[in-house]
Amino acid sequence: METVRPERSSVGGFLRAVSRIVRYRRGGKERGAGVVTDEVSVGKPKFAEGFNGASLSSSHPGFPDEDEKKKKQPPLQEQRQQNREVMETLLAELFAGIAAIKASYAQLQVAQSPYDPDTIQSADQVVVAELKQLSQLKHSYFKQIDAGTVAGCGHSDRDSQLLAELQEQKNLVKTFQITVKKLEAELLHKDAEVLLKKQALDAEQASSALRRPLQVLSGLRPSSLNPSHFLAALQEARRSVRSFAGQIVRRMELAGWDLDAAAAAAVSFQGEVQWGKREHRAFAFESYVCATIFSGFKDGDFGLGGGDRRAFFDEFVSLRSASLGQALKEPEFARFCRAKYLIMVHPAMDESFSGGGNARAVVSSGEGFPETEFYQGFAEMARRVWLLHRLFFSFGPKEEASIFQARRGCRFSEVFMESVVEPEEDAGGAAVGFTVAPGFRLRKTIYHCKVYLAAPAERRRSGV
Incomplete structure (x- = not known):
């Protein structure tokens, strides 16, 4: 068995x-x-x-x-958890490296314009270092796979994952900061472009405004005169006055003059003035030039000699088309320029502006006119005012035309006045500080006089 x-x-x-x-x-x-x-x-x-x-x-x-x-041997669930932590750590380190490369590349782009060689070199080094680190990470992981030793390392894997995620967030923040700086630079560039376009548009409008009087005043006949022709000539005269007043201010600054004292003296005949801003002092010099050059404007002969309506018009046409040198050869206009220059430009001013030269002696002798930039600017302004005077009396008798200005302290009126600075909300109740440029009445048309409004404190003292 x-x-x-x-x-x-x-x-x-x-x-x-x-x-x-x-x-x-x-x-x-x-x-x-x-x-x-x-x-x-x-x-x-x-x-x-x-x-x-x-x-x-x-x-x-x-x-x-x-x-x-x-x-x-560890349980299967625990082994899977360890493998998952290893993969999450690997991915976190991978994304951290990619974020670092992205931030460095953004820095590299920003450094291209304006060109910054140091920043470009440092950003390039960071990119190369991060690429090498990613390559090492890849080889390390595949080596563990081949050896069959991909396993968790306890809390160290979790700590590594958190550190990698933190580094990724830091690199993302850095990328956003670089992007913000780039956008700000682009915004400044766009603002500069807009400003240049605006300046080009303003220049085009100014050029158009300069061409418009030429077109309006071309081909004039006595029978076709109207208020728009006088307005065109008035704009030319006012622009030339402001330009010459600017020359006076610039030369005073170069010569070391006290502009506050000079501005106060320029409008002392209209009383003491408080400036809203320091740059408003230029209006005092413009007021002084206007007060001098337009003195005697209401007289048909400008105090120098008379003529009838037709003679005024013919002289306006001939002098307007002539060059400045040709106009200075006309006896009446040359006498007008000499008289106004000697009144407007003080001997101390003349000496400091010309550096002690004999320009004033040449003008006062009547032998000729200096060919300096300052005197040529004065002569061009005088010609514009002379032409305005001739055109003014080409319209008819004195009853149809007049010149006026606003008294200091009188209430601002939009019918007769225009402020040279942006008026306040209560400009209707404001007071006049001084007249910058006179106004005109031609038949039924009113051309505003330019005024500088008194400061609010000054208005309260005067009870306005």
């Missing part, structure tokens, strides 16, 4: 023994598989003692301890 003994060193042997017992119980005696007697059912093998009535225990001395297996 054959006794079946299980192989205790093999689980497979144990399973084969169990299979034989099951087949025996199902089919009884089997032939060709070995001799089996009833003693098998009576005298059971020792390995089956624990099989009937209860499952085999893992603590059986013939089987390995399952707890020991669990201690030797």
Whole structure:
């Protein structure tokens, strides 16, 4: 009789023994598989003692301890968690490197214009260093994959991931800051372009304004005169007066004059004035030039000689088309220029402006006129005023035309006046500080006089 003994060193042997017992119980005696007697059912093998009535225990001395297996290798869930942390750390470091490259590239672009070689070099070095670090990260990861050692490292992996995410956020903030600076630079560039376009437009409008009087005053006839012709000539005269007043201010500054004292003296005939801004002092010099050059304007002969309406018009046409040198050869105009220059330009001014030259002596002698920039500017202004005077009396008798100015302290009126500075909200109740340029009445048309409004404190003192 054959006794079946299980192989205790093999689980497979144990399973084969169990299979034989099951087949025996199902089919009884089997032939060709070995001799089996009833003693098998009576005298059971020792390995089956624990099989009937209860499952085999893992603590059986013939089987390995399952707890020991669990201690030797980590659970599958824990292994997956470690692998996931490793991948998250890898991705965090990867995105941190990409963010650093992006920030450095943005810095590289900004440094191109305006060109900054030091910033370009440092940004380029950072880009190269970050690319090398990413390459090392890739090789390190693949080396762990090939060796089968990609595993978590506990809290150190989580710390590395947080550090990498923090570095990524820092690089993103740096990129945003560089982008903001770039946008600000572009905004400044756009503002400069807008300013240049505005200046070009203003220059075009000024050029158009200069051409407009030429067009309006071309081909005039006495019978076709109207108020628009006088307005065109008046604008030319006022622009030339302001230009010459600007020359006086610039030469005073170069000569070291006290502009505050000079401005106060220029309008002293109209009383003491308080300036809203220091740059408003220029209006005092413009007022002084206008008061001098327009003195005697209401007389038909300008105090120098008379003529009729037709003669005034013919002289206006001839002098307007002539050059300045040709106009100075006309006796009446030359006498007008000489008289006004000697009154307007004080000897002390003349000496400081010309550097002690003899320009004033040449003018006062009547032998000629200096060809200096200052005197040429004065002569051109005088010609514009002379032409305005000739055109003014070409319209008819004195009853149809007059010149006027505003008295100091009188209430501002929009019908007769125009402020040379932006008026305040209560400009209707403002008081006149002084007249900058006179106004005119031609038939039923009023041409505003230019005024400088008194400062608010000055108005309160005067009770306005």
